[in-house]
Each structure stands twice: as C-alpha cells, then as structure tokens.
Amino acid sequence: MREPEDNDRHGDRRRVLVVDDAATVRAYSRKVLEADGFAVDEAVNGIDGLEHALANPPDLLIVDINMQKMDGYAMLRRLRQEPALRDVPAVMISTESKDSDRENALLAGANWYFVKPVRPDDLTAAARLLTGRGAGQAGGQRS
C-alpha cells in the first residue's frame, strides 16, 4: 500500500489527474481544483493518462470520454485492471448527455459523471467527496 509521502511531489495535498485532449479544459480544471487546495497533474489522452497514473497514482482521476489514441472508457477499463489503481475514484466528463453515456461511464469504472461544462462548485464538491476530503478541510490536507 502506498504511503502518503510516496511519489508525492505536492506535499500533503490530494492529487488529481485531469485527462482531457482539450488544453482549455485541462487549464480550467487545474485553476478550479488548485484554488480549492488540490494538486493537479495533466494528461492529454488515455495512453498519456495511463502512463501518468501508473507512474504516480493519483487520489482522483477526472477523465474526458472523447479522446483520440485512447478514449476515456478504454483508459478506465484498463486502469481498473491495475491493482494499484483499481480503487482510485474517477469522474468522467463528457459533452454527451444521453443516458447511455452515463451508463457506459459507470460500467467502465467511473464513480461520477458530469456533462460539460462543469460548474466549479460541482467539480470541487465531487472532488472533495470522492477523495474523502470534508468540506471544512482547508487546503486539501490528507485526513
């Protein structure tokens, strides 16, 4: 089991890996999450996301669905086969709002599903909940 300090270049802050091929979405997620005390890493597609997550397991994944090279579903399915990453909570975000998209996200291993654009408060609330961070815990300290 990974100790809190292992591979954590962000100190005690909980770490979020944002996987999206849109640079603006990654930058926006970083701004919102960092303002709420999370540390943020970025990956540009599913393959890049897998490599990042395997090298440095995050506390939370935020994953887009439509990405070239490896889409979000494929990335999450692959990630759930890795013992070290099986239980990392994941939020899937997509522009698509059909029920089937939500179902497919949950089947792939997501814990939460948002339709873009995500409001900042919703994103941070989900991040806090899924990382076990209480609303009153400033700076995203590990409990």
Next chain:
Amino acid sequence: MALVKPRKPVEPIPTEDGGDPLLRLEDADPARRRAAAHALGGRADAVDALAKRLPREQDASVREALLTALVLTGTADAARSILPLLASEDVGLRNGVIESLQQMPAAVVMPEVAPLLRSDDPDLRIFAAQLIGRLAHPDRLPSLIGVLERDPEVNVCLAAVEALMEIGRPDALPALERLATRFPDDPFVAFSVDAARRLFSGP
C-alpha cells in the same frame, strides 16, 4: 490537440485463394477479413461494402484496415460513407472515423462535414466543429466563427473555441468576444474566451 499520425499506405495483400475480396469481408476469419480490406484499399467500387462492414466489425485490427482502405480511396463517396458513424455509440469507432476523415483530402471532406454543423444533434455538431478545426481548408475559419455566432448549444461553441485556439487565428477574436456576451453566466465560457484573448493578444 494531438496530431494524428498519417496512416501508412498499405500494400494490397491478395486474398489467399485469389477470390473476390468483397466477399471475403464477411469471412469468419479476421485474418481473411483484414487481408480483404487491405486488398480493397483505393477501390472506389468497394466503398459501400467497406463502410457497411465497419459498424459490425468487432476485431480492432480489421476495423483499422477497413478505415485505412477508405482513407486510401479518399473520395467524397468514401468520406460520405463513414459520416453516419459519427452518431455511433461506439466511441472507438467514432474516433476512428474522425481520425480517418482527417487523413482524407480536406477539399473532399469539408463539403461533406460542413452540413453537420446544422444537424439537430448537438453531439454531431461538436464532432463536426472538432473535425473542421483539423482540416486545412480555407472555409474552416468562417465555419467555426459561424458556430460561435449562431449555435445555441454552449458545448458546440466551446468545441469551436478550442479549434480556433489551436488554429491560432487572431481574426477570430471579435467573434470570441461576442460569444462571451451570449453566455455571460457560464464560467467556462468566460475562462475560454479569456484564454483565447491572451493567446491572440500575445505577451
């Protein structure tokens, strides 16, 4: 946006028995279907058969070969034949189609894709905006600006913003500024327009 590596031209591989590769597309053996797809690359008369096989094909390597064959054909018919698959619920297939359309001649693809910007389905309009942003075609800037000016769905507009930022054309800035006034309460729109403003205004 990640650049897509061009598909390597594939040398046609004759089917083992020298038979009609069109028939072999339905063979039970994936290796034979793959060989048939390779053999049909560039054949205009095979477009329908290749496109019809695609949504039923479960083998990833055969699917890749089918798309490569259509890219090698590169005609308006080939582009038109796979456009309906953008509405597929299979995200891998959709991405394969987008990637393939990017590799066909822009002059061929643009007239086929541009009408999708008027589709009733916002998801299709998003895919169209993303794809148009990747086509080296003189109409892509006015097409994307038209999205910013008129599309009622914020996610379609944001796909166009992302595409315009990647194209890096400062003459899109006035339309981006107007977009911010169309969606004044959306924080992501404000963030995106601000990012574009900084990008286009320089240091």
